[in-house]
Amino acid sequence: MIATSAARANRGSETAGRTSEELREIVQHVGAELELAPAEHIIEWAFATFGERFCITSSMGDAVVAHLAAKVAPGIDVVFLDTGYHFAETIGTRDAVAATMNVNVITIEPKQTVAEQDAEHGPELFKRDPDLCCALRKVEPLRTSLDGYDAWATGLRRAETKNRVIAPVVGWDAKKKKVKVSPIARWSDEDVDTYIADNGVLVNPLVYDNYPSIGCWPCTRRVAPGDDPRSGRWAGTNKTECGIHM
Numbered sequence: 702m703i704a705t706s707a708a709r710a711n712r713g714s715e716t717a718g719r720t721s722e723e724l725r726e727i728v729q730h731v732g733a734e735l736e737l738a739p740a741e742h743i744i745e746w747a748f749a750t751f752g753e754r755f756c757i758t759s760s761m762g763d764a765v766v767a768h769l770a771a772k773v774a775p776g777i778d779v780v781f782l783d784t785g786y787h788f789a790e791t792i793g794t795r796d797a798v799a800a801t802m803n804v805n806v807i808t809i810e811p812k813q814t815v816a817e818q819d820a821e822h823g824p825e826l827f828k829r830d831p832d833l834c835c836a837l838r839k840v841e842p843l844r845t846s847l848d849g850y851d852a853w854a855t856g857l858r859r860a861e862t863k864n865r866v867i868a869p870v871v872g873w874d875a876k877k878k879k880v881k882v883s884p885i886a887r888w889s890d891e892d893v894d895t896y897i898a899d900n901g902v903l904v905n906p907l908v909y910d911n912y913p914s915i916g917c918w919p920c921t922r923r924v925a926p927g928d929d930p931r932s933g934r935w936a937g938t939n940k941t942e943c944g945i946h947m
């Protein structure tokens with residue numbers, strides 16, 4: 702099922718959240734304890750602890766975390782940021798996840814359409830100021846969409862880039878003031894491939910077309926075999942992250 706961003710904004714006010722102090726205390730209490738736990742157990746703990754105030758975010762590169770969650774947290778919200786610049790394959794993967802998995806896919810959109818952003822900032826902002834473009838189309842919409850949650854899960858893995866080496870399994874996201882859960886933080890590339898093969902998990906078809914890391918089409922390039930999987934993101938610039946995980 703796919704819900705709209707407006708529908709999600711209403712649901713967020715249905716239950717009161719914990720204070721930042723309470724959330725930080727939870728992280729301090731269980732963070733180290735869950736560090737070596739299986740991914741399903743980590744998600745199960747988060748769902749039991751936060752209930753409907755826990756969600757998954759997905760960029761629809763694959764549905765590994767959604768698949769794990771559907772087993773132990775059926776019906777869980779899966780938040781997808783539609784920047785307006787996604788490949789058709791990414792939107793298709795989102796639709797396939799929504800149609801076939803026991804999760805609640807919620808599509809969040811930026812305040813401005815691409816046309817409105819072009820009118821205010823000029824066309825192709827991604828070429829001139831990708832940090833501002835990401836702030837407007839990714840960082841701010843995600844921050845707003847997480848208002849109704851105390852905790853969010855990502856598919857972040859330490860093996861992906863050196864910037865992600867220290868991603869804790871359960872950590873405190875000081876900027877968003879949320880508990881950030883990375884259930885597959887310890888997984889290697891081989892772990893991911895094995896889980897996908899063993900469980901028939903949905904994968905964005907671009908992954909098999911030399912796009913190991915998939916973002917917006919203007920900022921994503923194919924990667925040569927053996928190169929850093931994220932080297933196709935913002936290729937030719939110093940930018941390596943959109944800002945969501947910083």
Ligand code: SF4
Pocket residue numbers: 784786826827830831832834835836838839916917918919920943
């Ligand atoms: S990845 Fe590129 S197109 Fe997408 S929001 Fe960032 S700068 Fe804009």
